[in-house]
Amino acid sequence: MVGLNLDTPERALAIGAHPDDIEFGCGATLAKWAAAGCEIHHLVCTDGSKGSWDPDEDVAQLVATRQAEQRKAAAVLGGRSDVVFLGWPDGELEAGLRQRWEVAYWIRVTRPDVVLGHDPWKRYRIHPDHRAAGFLATDGIVAARDPHFFPEQKAEPHRPRALLLWEADEVDHVEDAAGFEDVKLEALLAHRSQFRSTMRIDDPEASEEVGAFRARLHTRLVEFGALGGVALGEGFKLVERL
Numbered sequence: 001m002v003g004l005n006l007d008t009p010e011r012a013l014a015i016g017a018h019p020d021d022i023e024f025g026c027g028a029t030l031a032k033w034a035a036a037g038c039e040i041h042h043l044v045c046t047d048g049s050k051g052s053w054d055p056d057e058d059v060a061q062l063v064a065t066r067q068a069e070q071r072k073a074a075a076v077l078g079g080r081s082d083v084v085f086l087g088w089p090d091g092e093l094e095a096g097l098r099q100r101w102e103v104a105y106w107i108r109v110t111r112p113d114v115v116l117g118h119d120p121w122k123r124y125r126i127h128p129d130h131r132a133a134g135f136l137a138t139d140g141i142v143a144a145r146d147p148h149f150f151p152e153q154k155a156e157p158h159r160p161r162a163l164l165l166w167e168a169d170e171v172d173h174v175e176d177a178a179g180f181e182d183v184k185l186e187a188l189l190a191h192r193s194q195f196r197s198t199m200r201i202d203d204p205e206a207s208e209e210v211g212a213f214r215a216r217l218h219t220r221l222v223e224f225g226a227l228g229g230v231a232l233g234e235g236f237k238l239v240e241r242l
C-alpha cells in the first residue's frame with residue numbers, strides 16, 4: 001500500500017548530507033509545501049569539500065561556493081530562513097553523539113511537523129555520509145523529543161509528527177509533484193559546481209546536456225508518481241510512530 005500526500009505541514013525540516021541532496025530527495029515536495037505556506041528549513045551536515053573531480057581545486061573556495069549554491073537552491077524552493085550548515089568534513093560524517101546533539105538542537109529550535117532525510121537503511125548504497133545523515137535524522141528525532149536528552153540545550157523538547165525518508169529502501173508514500181518539476185530542476189541547477197560530477201553537465205550552455213539531466217529527473221518523477229497513482233511524484237518511506 002502506497003500512501004499519497006501528507007497534509008501540508010506548518011513547518012518542515014530537511015536534513016541532507018551534502019549541498020544538493022535535499023533538492024534531489026524532496027525538492028518538489030518542499031516547493032509544493034512552501035507554496036502552500038509551509039515554513040521550510042534546510043540543514044546540511046557536511047561542508048561539501050569533496051565535491052570536485054579537480055585535484056587542484058581550492059577546497060576553501062569550493063566550500064564557500066557550495067554554501068552559496070545551497071542558499072540559492074533553498075530560496076528557489078521557497079525557503080525563507082537561512083540554511084543551517086553543520087560543516088562536518090565531507091566524506092567523514094559520523095552519526096555520533098556530537099553530531100546527534102547538533103541535529104537534535106536544530107529540531108528543537110525549528111520545531112518541524114515533518115522531518116525529511118536520507119533513508120539510513122537503504123541497501124547497497126555505499127556513500128557513508130548518506131547513511132550517517134540518515135541516522136542523524138532518526139536519532140536526532142529521538143533525542144529532540146525526550147527532555148532528558150541534552151537538557152543543557154535550554155530548548156523545549158519537540159516531537160515531529162512524521163518522518164519522510166528519501167532514496168528509500170521501501171517506498172510506501174508518494175508526494176504529488178505536479179506543477180513543481182521545473183522548480184525542482186531550477187533548484188538543482190543552482191548547484192553549478194556539481195554540474196560535472198553529479199549532473200553530467202560539462203557545459204551549462206550545452207542545452208542537450210541540460211536536457212538529458214532534465215529527462216533523467218523527469219523519469220524518476222514519473223516512476224515514483226506511478227507508485228502513488230499520479231503523473232509525477234517523489235517517493236519516500238513514511239515513519240509516523242515518532
Ligand SMILES: [Zn+2]
Binds near residue numbers: 017018021130
Ligand atoms: Zn550526497
